[in-house]
Amino acid sequence: DVKVTQSSRYLVKRTGEKVFLECVQDMDHENMFWYRQDPGLGLRLIYFSYDVKMKEKGDIPEGYSVSREKKERFSLILESASTNQTSMYLCATVIEEVQYFGPGTRLLVL
Amino acid sequence: QKEVEQNSGPLSVPEGAIASLNCTYSDRGSQSFFWYRQYSGKSPELIMSIYSNGDKEDGRFTAQLNKASQYVSLLIRDSQPSDSATYLCAVKPGAGSYQLTFGKGTKLSVIP
Numbered sequence: 001d002v003k004v005t006q007s008s009r010y011l012v013k014r015t016g017e018k019v020f021l022e023c024v025q026d027m028d029h030e031n032m033f034w035y036r037q038d039p040g041l042g043l044r045l046i047y048f049s050y051d052v053k054m055k056e057k058g059d060i061p062e063g064y065s066v067s068r069e070k071k072e073r074f075s076l077i078l079e080s081a082s083t084n085q086t087s088m089y090l091c092a093t094v095i096e097e098v099q100y101f102g103p104g105t106r107l108l109v110l
Numbered sequence: 111q112k113e114v115e116q117n118s119g120p121l122s123v124p125e126g127a128i129a130s131l132n133c134t135y136s137d138r139g140s141q142s143f144f145w146y147r148q149y150s151g152k153s154p155e156l157i158m159s160i161y162s163n164g165d166k167e168d169g170r171f172t173a174q175l176n177k178a179s180q181y182v183s184l185l186i187r188d189s190q191p192s193d194s195a196t197y198l199c200a201v202k203p204g205a206g207s208y209q210l211t212f213g214k215g216t217k218l219s220v221i222p
Contacts, residue, residue, distance in 0.1 A: 031208045042214035043154075043198070050208070058209075090153055094208045097142050099200070101153040 002027060004102035006091055012108045019078040021105050023091030031094040032074040034058075034066065036087040037104075043090070049074055081109045112137040114201050116213035124221050129186040131216050133199030136180070142202035143175055143182045147195045148215065154198055158184065189220045 007022035023032065033048040035058075045058030047066040055066050063085060067075040078085055086109045092099040113136040123129045131145075142161055146154035158173040160166045160182065166173045172185040182201075186193055199213040 033209075040214070043212040045209065048209065097202060097208065098144065098156055098159060099208070099210055100156070104153045106151075 002093070002095055002100040004091060004093055004100055006089075006102040006105050008105050009103060010106050010108075012110065013078075013081050014110055015082060017078075017081045017109075019081050019107070019109075021076040021078075021089055021091075021107070023074045023076070023102055024072055025074075025093040026072065027093070027095070028071060029093045029095060030071070032068070033092040033094075033099065034064075034074065034076045035090045035092065036060070036085075037090060038087050046076065083109050085109050112140075112201070112203065112211045114199055114211050114213040116197075116199050116216045118214060119217040120219050121216055122219045122221055123189050125189060125191060127189050129189045129193065129218055129220070131184040131186075131197050131199075131218065133182045133184075133201075133213055134180055135182070135199075135201045135211070137201065137203055137211070138177075138180060139204045140177075140180075140201045141204050143173070144200040144202070144210065145171075145173060145182075145184045146198040146200060148198060149195045157197075186218075189218075191220050191222050194218055194220050 003026045034046045049068045065077045089105045091102040145158045148154040160173040170187045174183045196215040198215045200210040
């Protein structure tokens with residue numbers, strides 16, 4: 001079974017704070033993704049990584065950065081959180097072309 | 111811009127009926143197609159994948175692909191209230207990329 005874990009299910013932060021969202025997968029997979037999901041807008045790709053220290057921008061990278069120092073861990077960083085970054089954040093990894101998602105982190109920025 | 115279109119719904123069907131969910135995509139070179147189910151507040155989970163034209167059946171679920179028409183569908187037979195969820199269609203372009211383009215989802219409601 002694929003296991004993708006995310007550090008928090010719910011998170012409340014203040015505007016301007018630096019926020020770290022962690023994603024860990026346990027199967028040594030190379031490809032990992034960060035999405036955000038908002039009502040009416042669907043899933044939107046923020047960043048993805050296909051190997052350690054490698055990263056590629058997705059469709060909406062503005063206001064975010066990522067870090068992949070180890071293969072199993074892919075971190076999403078909000079440098080200075082803003083209210084429009086309130087959203088559900090989903091991490092995924094790939095096995096044989098199929099993306100498997102973590103449980104998600106619901107972030108509220110006040 | 112690669113696009114995946116789905117009716118947002120809600121699609122309401124009575125318990126025991128067949129639910130039909132549809133998806134069209136713009137990238138003619140797409141090769142792999144996926145249906146995910148997402149319960150409210152949860153993350154998407156894979157139901158079906160389909161790669162070649164025709165039908166693929168798995169229990170009560172049947173995925174149908176028509177590459178010429180750029181159309182993929184999901185049929186749910188004997189719909190149950192537990193099938194009430196949002197169904198996401200996802201499309202993968204040709205070889206060399208693991209990115210998916212997702213539709214915005216169709217909300218299905220199965221009425222007991």
